[in-house]
Amino acid sequence: MKQYQVSAAEKKFIGSHILVAVLALAVGSLFGPLQAFEHAGWDFYVYLKPLIKSYYQGLTVHGVLNALVWTTFFIMGFLTFNVIFGLKRPLKNPVLNKVGFWMMVVGVVVAAIPILANEATVLFTFYPPLKANWAFYVGLTLVVVGSWVEGWGLFMTYADWRKENKNERTPFIAFASLVTVLLWQICTLGVAVEILTMLLPWSLGLIEGVDPQLARTYFWFTGHPLVYFWLLPAYISWYAMLPKQAGGGKMFSDTLARLAFWIFLVLSTPLGFHHQYVDPGVPPAWKFIHAILTFGVFFPSMMTAFTVIASLEYGARKNGGKGALGWIGKLNWSDPSVASQLLAGILFFFGGIGGLANASYNVNLVLHNTAFVPGHFHLTVATAVTLSFTGISYWLVPYLTGRKLWQPKWATIQAWVWFVGMIVFSNSMHVLGLLGAPRRVPLNLAPYVPAEWNSRLFQVGLGGAILFVSGLIYLVVIYKTATNKERVETEVEVPIAESMQDPDSGPIWLDRWSPWVYGALALIVIVYGPVLFDLIKNIALTSPGFRVW
Template sequence: LLPAYISWYTLVPRQAGGRLFSDPLARASFLLFLVLSTPLGFHHQYTDPGIHEGWKLVHAFLTFAVFFPSLLTFFNVVASLESGARARGGRGWVTWFAKLPWGDPSVAAQVLAMLLFAFGGIGGLINASVSLNLLVHNTAWIPGHLHLTVGTAVTLSFMGITYWLVPMLGGRALWSRRLALVQVWLWVGGMVIFSNALHRLGLMGMPRRTMIGAAAYIQPEWKPVLPLVAVGGTILTLSALLYFANLALTLVASRAPSPHGLMFAEAMSGPDHAPAIFDRLRPWLVLAVVLIVLAYGPSLAYLLATTPFDSPGMRVW
């Protein structure tokens, strides 16, 4: 996610015609991600044996804590987009959103990725809760959530980034902006169908990592929803094919020169407004390492002390 966040902070506000709302707030968000993003891995292992419940609870708290810099990012990036939309004539509390440069596939891809990521973040809070997680653990809900975060916030943002990066590196204009916009909206539409169906199936108890089509225990209530997974996946596949085709044609068939170079966003509140500690990376790295050792060290030591390493080998073929 952090590379996508870098684009959202440093490039998208300028592409949208505005400025970054707050450089110090962006720095605070990144430093909190650096400290909090790693010592929370046990939220994947709430049902695993061998890990004390107390340590699972610690990781649950840290998982909820990492939601805070996500909220900072949401506020900062939306405020930055609003500055661009209002500079383009946007009005109202919400209707300014329509004035964003939706004809730019790079901006459209990343803004839509942000929107779907918001729903992924809400679902992530359910995954992070020790009690609610038991309802969705190892169900289709999990890949549904993953496709909103990694499959959209990251993937669609990277697609949007390449819509200016590849033309800039190749010195050729994007082969078809219209095709790029079609690709972006197909990805969003396909993902809404695909992810929503997986979330619903997860709430119905359908397991993940299972060849459901051949399962003897397939439930009647799953059957009306399963085709939606196929429909959404097909649309996503079509979108991916259009994406790669557009980039390939940009490199081999486009004759127009690349229209612009790299443009970083200026900040309304610049780095000179940030506390001096935000310019020192070492104390934050030390704090991150200390938290990692404290969060994982005792459980790792216990597992190493209680795991037999002298079991005989097993032939698996």
């Protein structure tokens, strides 16, 4: 059976997302190791002085480009592909999606100017009253609104499909992608309100001050679901594509996978206080409620773990896999896309454990703003997500460009080097955090660092060096692939695992949008409403801006 043909123009459009994403990753990843090297006592920032003024400017570049730009562009490209390919129809209004894409591109450029000019050294959390140049906030707004516009284009495409297929089950990759886009549209309201009602007018001089506690509350309304916006596209690939790539796997439970995505939609947003456990202005009772809801959103990830592993095991056993764990060796490890995603998944176990610890209310007193936190999110966004995305790109770029993957062996090596480097880096960061080392500090210069941290600080630098090598290999492989003269003979097959159950056999409420959407909104109002109402009622715009970097 011939697979659905995505038009050349649409392939090019999706490919433009991947191109911007990889460029952001390339620049942003240059600055990641510099932080790690500093910890080990090798300070390269002194040599960068004419261009980059400080550790913190480098950290801002790293955070904004890797955590925000690389992820958002890759995700919008991948989800656009999933909707088109899943629904087997072109975009309803390609101009609208193009407008969204170009808004995002312009936004990145507009935000990059003040960052590079050292006018926006506020890190990727941009907590006021640190005050960046207004262009930084305008740029961020354009990126967010651009991603909304692209999302609207995807919803319109889905609405047309639905009109023509009234009683069909939405194909899984399209369904899960649309849920992810909707989640993003709901949760980004927080940061949109933060920027438009406070930070932007303040940076333009229209208002005198801001309310830092209220700003943090808006920020974390978006900040945690942002994590799911990163993660869910990787889950889509793990659920629906990886089992097929790994060899004959089938989706173990289509219905539970859909249920998991609905739970993510409902529970991802109303739990932002778990980033604010130690904020002074939020009542502990509400913090505790958000803690319980955070435990709730851990649940669909536990479901995901089971379904994905069982889907893989099914294929491995069919291919002769034996034993309690021996079947893992029968997975198709020689495919770089498979190896990348399996290794990403293995480290995600530890990312999940660290995340649960962070989210455990008073346990956060041990961990808050320590090196444990970046140790944790380098396992999640920088490995579970990033290593999965680079793995996806190993088939997606050949599919989009019609060019063969350059040196698959090197692509596989890249994944393993990342895996090893991240274990070294992340393990030492976690331990340092438990010993009390703060995050976001050039620890080599900090006056309070005890000698017992030194061996761990060295490991941070060593891990950073290994990760840097992996990053370079990735860039070479992907550049050589995108410019490869050797073309694929036939269009690359998009890996879609069939479902073990007939998707149509699931209950009908798994294909109804309104109860879940209203449920999500209602829960947000219930668990955010009282605190936000109180903070807004007592708003104190008493903090003028500071530029102290």
